[in-house]
Amino acid sequence: MSAVKKFRREDLKAGENLCDYCTAKCCRYFAFPIDQPKKYEDFDHLRWFMLHGRVAVFVEEGTWYLMVYADCKHLMEDHRCGIYHDRPKICRGYSTDNCEYEDDAVYDMFFETPEQMWEYAQAVLPPTRKRKFSTKPVPAKDVKLPVLA
Numbered sequence: 061m062s063a064v065k066k067f068r069r070e071d072l073k074a075g076e077n078l079c080d081y082c083t084a085k086c087c088r089y090f091a092f093p094i095d096q097p098k099k100y101e102d103f104d105h106l107r108w109f110m111l112h113g114r115v116a117v118f119v120e121e122g123t124w125y126l127m128v129y130a131d132c133k134h135l136m137e138d139h140r141c142g143i144y145h146d147r148p149k150i151c152r153g154y155s156t157d158n159c160e161y162e163d164d165a166v167y168d169m170f171f172e173t174p175e176q177m178w179e180y181a182q183a184v185l186p187p188t189r190k191r192k193f194s195t196k197p198v199p200a201k202d203v204k205l206p207v208l209a
């Protein structure tokens with residue numbers, strides 16, 4: 061079985077609309093700028109968002125964004141807008157010029173999981189937790205063994 065070749069933006073003919081060749085990628089998520097996390101507490105809040113799933117965080121030109129993957133409720137099965145003539149201003153202002161049709165966006169940073177986010181926090185922030193154990197050997201007389209009742 062041969063793979064279906066994706067239509068190329070540069071092959072668009074006059075009068076054609078690139079959206080007719082797309083699966084409406086721009087209607088399947090939203091993203092908004094957030095404050096840059098600076099301390100563990102900030103990263104922990106972001107981690108909480110991400111633990112809900114279908115949430116990513118990216119950084120572009122120094123600005124941090126929270127991204128939520130969610131299909132618009134008016135997106136129809138044929139990838140068209142169900143409220144085209146009444147769609148929100150944000151949708152009206154969006155253009156195919158710099159859209160994500162090709163799916164080749166590159167970010168300064170992109171965190172897909174809360175674990176990645178936390179690993180990053182630990183790499184850029186000073187360690188917070190003190191070691192809970194000592195490497196000093198414990199004298200045999202001080203070792204307490206569990207006793208069965």
Ligand code: SF4
Nearest residue numbers: 079082084086159161
């Ligand atoms: S604007 Fe771009 S991403 Fe959105 S539907 Fe049209 S081609 Fe697809």
Ligand code: SF4
Nearest residue numbers: 087132134135141151
């Ligand atoms: S209102 Fe229409 S154009 Fe806007 S996100 Fe929903 S389906 Fe897409």
